[in-house]
Amino acid sequence: MSQETYELKAEARERVGKGSSRELRRNGMIPAVIYGDKQAPLSIALSTNEVTKRIHAGGFMTTIATIDVGGQKIQVLPKDYQLDPVRDFTMHVDFLRVSGNTEVTVDVPVHFENEDKSAIKQGGVLNVVRHTVEFICPANQIPEFITVDLSGAKVGDSIHISAVKLPKGVRPVITDRDFTIATIVAPAAGVEEEVTEEAPASEAE
Template identity: 75%
Template structure:
């Protein structure tokens, strides 16, 4: 479970808009907002370097953080961030206020184990349908990942959400169907070989 937390310094900002945002970015800061918990949103500025480091370290969207805004502290969960589409630098972050009783919706990464105990070791290919599962979870108990055990799976088998042991208090957002997480498919080489055999057979038939 994700118990790690961290603290970032931020400053409140009164001016908003494109001009103000550009000025912040020139000074190494990112415009951001804290919202939720039935309170008015707060516009803030936060270090570009610090946020970028947290994103690159992984788990940014599933780790509760503390924002120190001019001495006042807020427990938050990052809910969204934007990058410049051309130069790929951070341009904005949204933070959701949370408390010990908060329920949040997050994308939880899916990890696979025991590939060597499935038909993957015989050449089967793991076709991942969902790399993450969107779920409702307590803000103070967000899992690092959902683990899918591939032990014993054969080519042609599928893993559905009902077959996965979910961490405690994790409830998938999708509840109206038993959605697929992954499948084990035949090797691509085998599929190509079969196609070539079919073509060869058809050509032989025509030549007779």
């Protein structure tokens, strides 16, 4: 399961727009919106320091939070956040209202284990095709990560989603194929072949 829930204090925003947002950021606050659950969107302002701390702690997008807006506590899941491309600080956050029976779509990180029990120990190279996988799951059962067991994997093997034991209620968004998460490839040889194949094209130019 994902990390424990946390709470953020927020203020309701009566004014919205670029001017209002700039003023908030100058005062150490981040504009945000809570939407979903068949209710009207709610514009709020959050502490920049608190939100940044939560983003850097990891698991921000897969952890349910409680937002206290003037005493009203709302359970939410972060769905998106925007960073300033130059100064790299948080500009805006979107939150989705959730309840116990809410299903959400989330990107879950992939972790690998038992590399020492696979061909990687003899020099094989792990080629990660998907660092995250998109799942549909109950909002209160979002896995912090999924684990791929590499025990016995040989050079040339592909590890598919069907080989991963998923928590109850968690299912991949892609259902029309048994997609690949990673492969084990031979070292160096593959690189040499690529260079050999590309050389004639370079010479032709």
